[in-house]
Amino acid sequence: MSKAATPRPVKKAVFPVAGLGTRFLPATKAMPKEMLTICDRPLIQHVVEEAREAGIEEFIFITGRHKELLEEHFDLQHELEDTLEARGKSALLKKVQDATFPAGKLILTRQPKPLGLGHAVWCAARIIGNEPFAVLLPDVLMKGQHSCLKEMVDTYNKTGGNLIAVEEVPRAETKNYGIIDTKDQTLEIMPVDGLVEKPEPEKAPSTLSVVGRYIFQPELFEYLSAFETGAGGEIQLTDAMAKLIGKQPFNAVRYNGKSYDCGSRLGFVEANIAYGLDDPEIGDGVRALLKRYT
Ligand code: G1P
16 A cells, blocks of 8 residues: 555444353353443443444444344334333433444344354455454453544554554463564554464563454455464464565554453453443442442
């Protein structure tokens, strides 16, 4: 891409939501893990709102068996709306309407087998077509003044290419994440020289982890469609990403906020505290509770 060219806008986002949620059993025995609630809304809604704030217009869920509740959540619940309206509950009505997709905005496709995150993203290939797109992992909530994806889109509009969000992790934890290699970690926009999925601490090229927010060019699908397996015997998104390096711009940025790994029970509790403290209705109550328990 020449320097003067404006990058093509990011209007579509992929939400891989087919995962089993084993870390939350038995809560997730029948309920999708993405429906676990942080404060007053399910994880998936937090992440959809982040994408909406970034200007995303089409929302692609990669679902699987027993995930129907996710589409129900965003559907028009007209009986509920009529009842709230008749009772004059306008604030609640607005909350319900905010959790509803207008016609044509939610697109669902299934990943029949849990073959890995790379395979899940590949399932969206035909829906994405030849456009740049975002991927958001609903296990991770990004909380800050601005939506994480919005900050990334602002950067992408200057850099084009591929862009991921990263954050520092303790070296002992590199084996839980995708880890980047980059020459100068002080840069605001860090060119990515390499990517490794879940390296052992002694083999990790850095301690900057991939946090689950991505902007990609559609050429990623060429590499995903090789269906090569990597770490854990799964088709890894990170491996296909690594193949784009050197062929297209590939940068990493830090988010001006904090991430919450809601795929872990401790992260989930922490997120509930953080979002609860910020809630205008219950924030003071949460603060008082915390004092009582510490
Ligand atoms: C996935 C990605 C990994 C990334 C992580 C962020 O791993 O494969 O690169 O760092 O999400 O949460 P998972 O947590 O699905 O094992």
